[in-house]
Amino acid sequence: MHIPEPRGPISAALLAILAGRPEDIPEGLAGLPSLVTARLAEAGDVVEDEDVQLALFCLYELHYGGLDGVDDGWEWHPGVITVRRLLEQPFEQALRAASSAAVSDVPQVPAAGPVSDGVATVLFALAALDTGPSLSKHVAKKATVSQLREFLVHKSIYQLKEADPHTWAIPRLTGRAKAALVEIQADEYGGGRADRMHSALFARTMRALGLDDGYGAYVDTVPAIALASVNMMSLFGLNRRLRGAIAGHLAMYEMTSSRPNQLYGNGFRRLNFDAAATAYFDEHVEADAVHEQIAGRDLAGGLVEAEPDLLPDVLFGATAAIAVDARLTLRMMDAWENGQSSLRSGLAAAGAAAA
Template sequence: MIAQDMIAAGAALQDRTPDGAPQVFDLRIDHAALSDHPSRQIVRHVQQELLMRTYQNRFVLLPQVDAPGSVVQMLHDRYDPKATHALDGYRAALEEALIEPVVNDLRPGIAGQGVEDYIAGMLDGIRKCPPSAFLTWLEGVPQGEPYYRNFLIQSSADLLAEASASAMGVIGEFGAPQSALFRILIDEFGYGTHDKKHSVLFRDTLRGFGLNTEYNGYWPIFDTEALHLHNVIHYLFQSPRNLFRQIGFLLYAETSYQVSTGQHYRYLKRHHPQVDGTYFGEHAHIDIHHSDMVINEVVKPLVARFGAEVGTEVILGAELTRLAFAAADRHALAVCQAFEAARLDGAATFAAPLHDASGQALVTPDTAERHDGKVQVGGMGLLHKAADFAAFPAGSTGRLHVDV
């Protein structure tokens, strides 16, 4: 997809975002950054932004705080059928550029694997995996809160509407496995009790760190790798052709979450006992059951009915998920380590992110030398000189700081 197409798409999204629009109705992307010799990292970031906007076309969103004007008109404008159809038109090309090459690279390595052997190996690998490298590193950092705050912000791209993507995988009619998947979905939505809905529990954790709880509230400081992870999830669930790969996502995610969320729950108890960590504690408990349900009530019956090709698709979805999670974890740690190195050198300062960083210029490591001034890096703080951002890993993004 060429830059001119993305510029046109971004201009249309900007035109659909009125001044003062609630953050959930703010559709803008960084298309202006493409107009003057865009770098490879700038292009990839804007591609990820645009792909996420196509996926958000199908989310029902309302602001948490009432905004001036007619909410009916806002919905009509936000979901205008011609405009949403035009935006959807970019999706296939973006998926082909950003996600499908990874899928194609995975195919040779999983050819001939049986799904039962894969599941046994996956379960054993997750049980034996070392503790989170990010949390292990954080244990040794004297001031860890800004780094954990950044982790929460980057995660919020998905978790503030948790399970909305996977909800698209349970509509239709496909037998008893559908009912098992729906029971998992009900749990994610708090089994009908709003205060127990997982996205609401995550908001409680965000409030403990003084963070914005509005969906898309931190859109300007989502980095490229965070957007990529959440786009992979949507790629799987927004097309029925990926049904068995969706199940592979759930197989890996529900199994790994029971371990990773337990680690985060214990970390919060040790270092931030005043913060409500119920979100993580709930997952550590309930995902044990979800993993068993996916294996025994979904994967095994479908493979028994339709054969080994279904198992191959399940493995493909699980492996795509594993790679996306691992890449996001490595990146999250590398960004925090780069900021900590700059801080120890006196080149960076902790600072809470603005609740609205829209309108501030996008900076990537391969464009850092083009800018002067300070750069806000995620939820961590400020680099004193933009040029120092060149030392950060690819996929990092910053915003040219504007004093307010």
């Protein structure tokens, strides 16, 4: 991914350091932890802090496809990991607070019956909660072409590498939960067909609407909350202690996918887009109707059955997914209802910058 434009002192200092070689002693690296600590003391809500979320996103990207021109040796550099942990701690705390506020009354797992079924019952109950305006219904009935393009840009930060953050959990799980995750991920990656990978289908949708389908092409355009939604998955997936959270997140992701994707596809068809644009959504209508059962009972439920102490983290991952998705939805809906763009800069400006 191309190196994004800094959004504050942390991301500016970090990106300047990453431009150097890890075997050297970059100027500023020793002082970066102090800068981060001072900046965090002044920050408000880190979930929507542009500087914090961009810095975290860049740090996590070192573990994925990397950053253009940045030495791969930075991935596990102790100084960089120190900074990542300094940013992760308040981010996790903020996610826990946001998830508790979004879902204040989490149902209890039924005492009777199999544990895995009980966990699935609770997750399905959480998925049924309606905490705000429906983005999928807006897309189906009212969205303009420009709003569809903005919707895709927000989603592209994750969807163009769809499944990757959850895949980190495979070696952290065993038995039934591991097998369930592998089954889900195999579908996400197209069952071995590169053209059927869900990320490839999403790229096709972007091209159908005249958008750049390069990974991270719009990283400078999306707001902090869009980055936070991906950073949350990376936080859960890269930290073994949060394996319960990544399982709960994926379960909730699958349980809240099938019907919305049907509505998204209908919205694109309403505006006369063909199968090249709707294949991504249509694929998820069928696939996620199956995945939600596997994710709820076998992945999340199987994990709690094997490791009962992970139940709170499974529920945390699920409710955090609800909370962050609701905030991203509100960002888009509020902007559109007021006749404004939901992005940091217009797509025309983004296209000119990319050119």
